[in-house]
Amino acid sequence: MLFFGMEGVFSALPLQALLRAGVTVCALVVPASWRQGPADQPKGQRPPPLRPLLAPTSRHGARPLLPVLNRALAVSPVALALQAGLPVWEVSRLQAEEAIATLAAYQPDVLCVACFPYRLPVPLLTLPRLGAINLHPSLLPALRGPEPLFWVFREGLSETGVTVHLLEERLDAGPIIDQERIGVPDGITYAELERRCALCGARLLVRAVQALAAGTARSYPQDEQRSSYRPAPSPADLLVPASDWPARRVYNFIRGVASWAGPLPVTSQQEMLFASDALAWWDPSAGRPLTSLPGALPATERLLPCGSGLVHLRLASGEAAHAVPASPEQS
Structure with missing residues (x-):
């Protein structure tokens, strides 16, 4: 062989x-x-x-x-x-x-x-x-x-x-x-x-x-x-449109891909963040309600509103001090 x-x-x-x-x-x-x-x-x-x-x-x-x-x-x-x-x-x-x-x-x-x-x-x-x-x-x-x-x-x-x-x-x-x-x-x-x-x-x-x-x-x-064919992923394929996706999908994509590709750009409402990991998700429409809000989060973490539900994010280094406004095409 x-x-x-x-x-x-x-x-x-x-x-x-x-x-x-x-x-x-x-x-x-x-x-x-x-x-x-x-x-x-x-x-x-x-x-x-x-x-x-x-x-x-x-x-x-x-x-x-x-x-x-x-x-x-x-x-x-x-x-x-x-x-x-x-x-x-x-x-x-x-x-x-x-x-x-x-x-x-x-x-x-x-x-x-x-x-x-x-x-x-x-x-x-x-x-x-x-x-x-x-x-x-x-x-x-x-x-x-x-x-x-x-x-x-x-x-x-x-x-x-x-x-x-x-x-x-x-x-x-x-x-x-x-x-x-x-x-x-x-x-x-x-x-x-x-x-x-x-x-x-x-x-x-x-x-x-x-x-x-x-x-x-x-x-x-x-x-x-x-049959279906998918090309090699481009930088645009790494963008996470959180406002369009349910929390579970956002969580699984960031959790799965960020450790492989590096911090992922996430658009939500009028800002862009860079997430290095996803820690948890909640979505009442998926039978996973948020029964109580987490305590005070460190500056390196964020609760991200999604199309439905929330995701608990860990931000990339430096993101705690900088939230980038989303462009009209991204928002």
Whole structure:
């Protein structure tokens, strides 16, 4: 097997499960451009399409511009692979003949993808004898795209899931081999939901690989009538329109996403706040009345009126002294 992934639990835990199950992994492939910046290359020199990685590396002190690039680095698939004695390849151009030839030399039976940011070219998709499979953190065909867990929080969903499917040229659209639902309880953080999806997905992935090897795998096509695609979140997608949302949705979005993306802009009435966390919510229309007001709040906290109900916020550093007037478009 060739395993394609990147730093974070959604690649690391499935790779760890495959290794523990005794699956023979030939090599790990990771995206070079997500580990290197322009400053890492000599001026005017194009990086090679792929290069071997000899030791785990990370760029310290660099914060991604968009939260879509954030990944928990506590569990590293690169460290797991190197510890197991596996080759690790950083790739920048998968379509290059050199990259395809290098990976084809492993003659893999299966290609496995778990949180890899590049589409695999057709010569790689058709390379493995048993097929190429992808682990996706949603109940496909819903929420195709690069960051489905963000949209679970954004759309206020109470359920998501994990899908193992066959890869094809269309993104996240191949036939489904296995799938499992996962609940999204109130107050869960992005990191915890990602961890639960990774643990569930790891188990499904091992089962799928074993079924492919045994010739017992079954798949069924995705229902295109039920399909949806969501892009990578933009800064505008991080805005919380508290006056338009019920308290429960505001609470769950801030609670889930702020620890992943950083303080979130919140518009309410005629001001904008930046929230670093949500601590509690009340909404009589949802059967959760506020029976008594909390005592005096510290300057770093605020009761936020929502479309219905209230949310108890923790403000970002400095927000206690500054409430920014909302623009006409935001209010």
